[in-house]
Amino acid sequence: MNVVVCIKQVPDTAQVRIDPVTKNLVREGVQAVINPYDFYAIEEGLRLVEKHGGKVTVISMGPPQAEAALREAISLGCDEAVLLSDRAFAGSDTLATSYTLAAAIKKIKDFDVIICGKQAIDGDTAQVGPGIAAHLDIPQITYVRKIEGSEGNALVAQRTLEEGYEVVKAPLPCLITVVKEINKPRIPSLKGKMKAKKAEIIKWGAAHLDAESGRMGIAGSPTEVWKIYSPPPRAKGQIFEGNIEEAVDAVVEGLKDHLN
Amino acid sequence: MIDYLFTEEQQMIRDLCRQITDERIRPVAAELDRTGKFPRDVMKVMAQSDLFGIYIEEKYGGMGGGITEICIATEEFSRGCGGIAISYGASALGTYPIILFGNEEQKQKYLPLLARGEKLAAFGLTEPSAGSDASAMLTTAEKKGDKYILNGMKHFVTGGGEADLYIIIAMTDKSKGARGASLFIVEKGTPGFEFGKKEDKLGIRASSTTELIFNDCAIPQENLLAKEGMGFIAAMKTFDMSRPGIGAQAVGIAQGALDCAVKYARERKQFGKSISTFQGIQWMLADMATQIEAARALVYASAREIDAGKKDVGKDSAMAKLFASDVAMKVTTDAVQIFGGYGYMKEYPVEKFMRDAKITQIYEGTNQIQRNIIGLALIRETLK
Numbered sequence: 001m002n003v004v005v006c007i008k009q010v011p012d013t014a015q016v017r018i019d020p021v022t023k024n025l026v027r028e029g030v031q032a033v034i035n036p037y038d039f040y041a042i043e044e045g046l047r048l049v050e051k052h053g054g055k056v057t058v059i060s061m062g063p064p065q066a067e068a069a070l071r072e073a074i075s076l077g078c079d080e081a082v083l084l085s086d087r088a089f090a091g092s093d094t095l096a097t098s099y100t101l102a103a104a105i106k107k108i109k110d111f112d113v114i115i116c117g118k119q120a121i122d123g124d125t126a127q128v129g130p131g132i133a134a135h136l137d138i139p140q141i142t143y144v145r146k147i148e149g150s151e152g153n154a155l156v157a158q159r160t161l162e163e164g165y166e167v168v169k170a171p172l173p174c175l176i177t178v179v180k181e182i183n184k185p186r187i188p189s190l191k192g193k194m195k196a197k198k199a200e201i202i203k204w205g206a207a208h209l210d211a212e213s214g215r216m217g218i219a220g221s222p223t224e225v226w227k228i229y230s231p232p233p234r235a236k237g238q239i240f241e242g243n244i245e246e247a248v249d250a251v252v253e254g255l256k257d258h259l260n
Numbered sequence: 261m262i263d264y265l266f267t268e269e270q271q272m273i274r275d276l277c278r279q280i281t282d283e284r285i286r287p288v289a290a291e292l293d294r295t296g297k298f299p300r301d302v303m304k305v306m307a308q309s310d311l312f313g314i315y316i317e318e319k320y321g322g323m324g325g326g327i328t329e330i331c332i333a334t335e336e337f338s339r340g341c342g343g344i345a346i347s348y349g350a351s352a353l354g355t356y357p358i359i360l361f362g363n364e365e366q367k368q369k370y371l372p373l374l375a376r377g378e379k380l381a382a383f384g385l386t387e388p389s390a391g392s393d394a395s396a397m398l399t400t401a402e403k404k405g406d407k408y409i410l411n412g413m414k415h416f417v418t419g420g421g422e423a424d425l426y427i428i429i430a431m432t433d434k435s436k437g438a439r440g441a442s443l444f445i446v447e448k449g450t451p452g453f454e455f456g457k458k459e460d461k462l463g464i465r466a467s468s469t470t471e472l473i474f475n476d477c478a479i480p481q482e483n484l485l486a487k488e489g490m491g492f493i494a495a496m497k498t499f500d501m502s503r504p505g506i507g508a509q510a511v512g513i514a515q516g517a518l519d520c521a522v523k524y525a526r527e528r529k530q531f532g533k534s535i536s537t538f539q540g541i542q543w544m545l546a547d548m549a550t551q552i553e554a555a556r557a558l559v560y561a562s563a564r565e566i567d568a569g570k571k572d573v574g575k576d577s578a579m580a581k582l583f584a585s586d587v588a589m590k591v592t593t594d595a596v597q598i599f600g601g602y603g604y605m606k607e608y609p610v611e612k613f614m615r616d617a618k619i620t621q622i623y624e625g626t627n628q629i630q631r632n633i634i635g636l637a638l639i640r641e642t643l644k
Contacts, residue, residue: 186308187276187279187280187283187284187305187308187309188276188279188309189308189309189310190272190273190276190309190310190311190313190314190323191310191323193272193276194269194272
C-alpha cells in the first residue's frame with residue numbers, strides 16, 4: 001500500500017502574536033514547525049505501510065524553507081519527500097493549493113491512500129484535504145479517528161461526528177483527513193535524523209506539473225480576505241443567586257428583557 | 261548555556277533527548293514519583309530512538325559515541341526526571357564493563373542487544389556491609405568445572421528486577437582481599453538468581469532499586485569478565501568513567517529546578533510586584549545559574565578527556581561528580597526556597613528535584629569517597 005501524506009509548515013502557534021495595527025499574524029522571527037495535525041497523518045501513513053508494506057511519500061507546498069518540515073518527516077520514517085516550491089504558487093488559496101497538490105500527486109501516480117491532517121493551525125480552513133480529493137475525483141473520508149482496516153480494495157474508517165462516529169467504507173484510492181484521536185505520533189530515531197540530514201528532497205516547480213497556470217497561485221485563487229480581526233471578548237456572564245425558584249424566575253425575566 | 265562545541269551528531273542527540281523529555285518524561289514524572297513504577301514505556305521510546313546505542317561502537321550496532329554522549333542524554337532526561345534519567349544511565353553503567361573488559365565473544369553476544377535497548381544492564385557491587393568499603397564484600401564465586409557458583413547478595417542495585425543483564429562483582433579468592441574479586445555477567449532468569457526487597461526511596465523513585473540474591477547460582481565460565489582477580493580494578497576503572505554521568509544527572513536536576521524557579525519568580529507577585537524584580541531573588545537565581553554552568557563545564561571537560569582516551573581520569577571525574585552533585589543539592593534547595601511554602605508542597609514540581617538531587621551526593625561513591633580519590637591523586641602526583 002503506497003501512501004502520500006500532505007503536510008504544511010506553519011508558524012509555531014505557541015509563539016504567534018497578532019500585529020495590533022495590521023491585525024495580521026506576525027510571522028517574522030517565529031519558528032516554523034510541521035502543522036501539529038500533520039504529525040498524526042504522518043504517523044498513520046507509517047503505520048499503514050508498516051502493516052501492509054509499500055512506501056510513504058510526504059509532500060508539501062511552500063517556500064524553500066519548507067524543506068525542513070519534509071526532512072523532519074523523513075526522520076520519522078517517511079521514504080520520500082517532494083517539495084512543491086515556485087513563485088508561480090505564491091498567494092495560493094485553498095482552491096489553488098489543493099489543485100496544485102492534486103497535480104503533483106497525479107505525477108506521483110502510484111498511490112492508494114492520501115492522508116492529510118484535519119486542518120492547518122494557521123488558516124484553520126480544513127479545505128485542502130477535501131479539495132485534493134475533489135480535484136483527483138476520488139472518495140474522501142474526513143475527520144478519521146480510526147482506520148478499522150482494509151476490505152479487499154477498500155478502506156474502512158471511523159469518521160468523527162459531533163456526537164459519536166460513523167463507519168465509512170471507501171474504495172481505494174481514497175483520501176482521508178485525520179483527527180488527533182487517531183494515534184500517538186512517534187518520536188524520531190537518531191538514525192532517522194541522520195538519514196533525514198542526507199536525504200534527497202525532490203523539488204518540483206510549476207513547469208514539472210501537468211497543470212494550468214491560471215489555476216495556480218494568485219491567478220487561481222478566488223478567495224479574498226476582507227478583514228482579519230480578533231473576535232470581541234465574550235461578555236461577562238451573570239450569576240443568579242438565591243433559592244432555585246427565585247433564581248429561575250430571575251433568569252426568565254432576564255431573558256425576556258434581553259429579547260425585548 | 262555556554263556553547264560546549266558539541267558536534268552536529270551530539271546536538272542531534274541533545275535535541276532528540278529534549279524532545280523525549282518534553283513529550284514523554286515531564287508528563288509522567290510526578291505520577292511515577294508517586295507510584296514508584298518503572299518507566300518501561302519511556303525506556304522503549306529511548307530504545308526506538310537509538311539512544312541506548314550512542315555509547316556503543318558501530319560494529320556492535322551502536323552509533324559510536326562515548327561518555328560525552330551519555331552525559332548529554334542523561335543531563336537532558338534529568339531536567340525532566342532524575343529517576344527516569346538514572347534508569348537510562350544505570351544501563352550504561354552495566355554496559356560499560358562489557359565495553360571496557362569484554363572479550364570479542366562477549367561483546368558480540370551482548371552489545372548489539374544492549375545497543376538496541378532490547379536488554380537493559382545493571383551493575384551490582386554494594387552489599388549491606390560493603391558500601392564505601394567495597395573490598396569487604398561477602399558474595400563469593402567458586403569455580404566448579406566449567407562453571408562459577410555464586411552465593412551471597414547485593415543490595416541497592418539500580419535497575420534491579422528490571423534489567424536483563426547484571427554485572428556482579430564477587431570474591432573468587434577471599435584470601436587475596438581486593439585482588440581476589442572478579443566480575444561476572446549474570447543473566448536474569450539464571451536458576452539460583454532472584455530479586456529481593458525493592459527499596460522505597462526518598463527520590464529517583466521512578467528507578468528501581470532492589471536486592472539481588474544468589475543461591476548456588478551457576479553461571480558459565482564464559483561469563484567471567486576480564487580475568488579472575490581483576491574485578492575490583494575493573495569496577496574502579498568503570499566508575500572512573502561513569503562518574504561524569506552522575507555529574508550530568510546532577511546538572512540536569514539542578515537545571516530543571518532553576519528553570520522552574522525562574523518561571524515561578526516571574527509569575528509570583530508579592531508586595532504588589534513580581535518577586536523576580538527583587539534583588540534578593542535575582543542574586544539567588546544568578547548564583548544558581550553560575551554554579552550550574554561551572555558544574556556543567558567540569559562534567560563535559562571530564563567526559564571529553566575520557567573519550568579522548570586519557571589515562572588517569574579518576575581525579576578529574578571525581579571532581580566532576582563531587583562538584584556537580586553538591587551544586588545540585590544547593591541549587592534545588594534554593595529553588596524550593598524561592599517557591600516558598602508552595603515549594604514544600606508536592607503539588608509543585610520543585611520539591612521532587614530536591615529529593616532527587618540528594619542521591620547524587622551518595623551513589624557511585626559518596627562525595628567523601630570522591631574527596632579521598634582526589635586527595636590521594638594529589639599526593640601521588642607529588643611523588644612522581
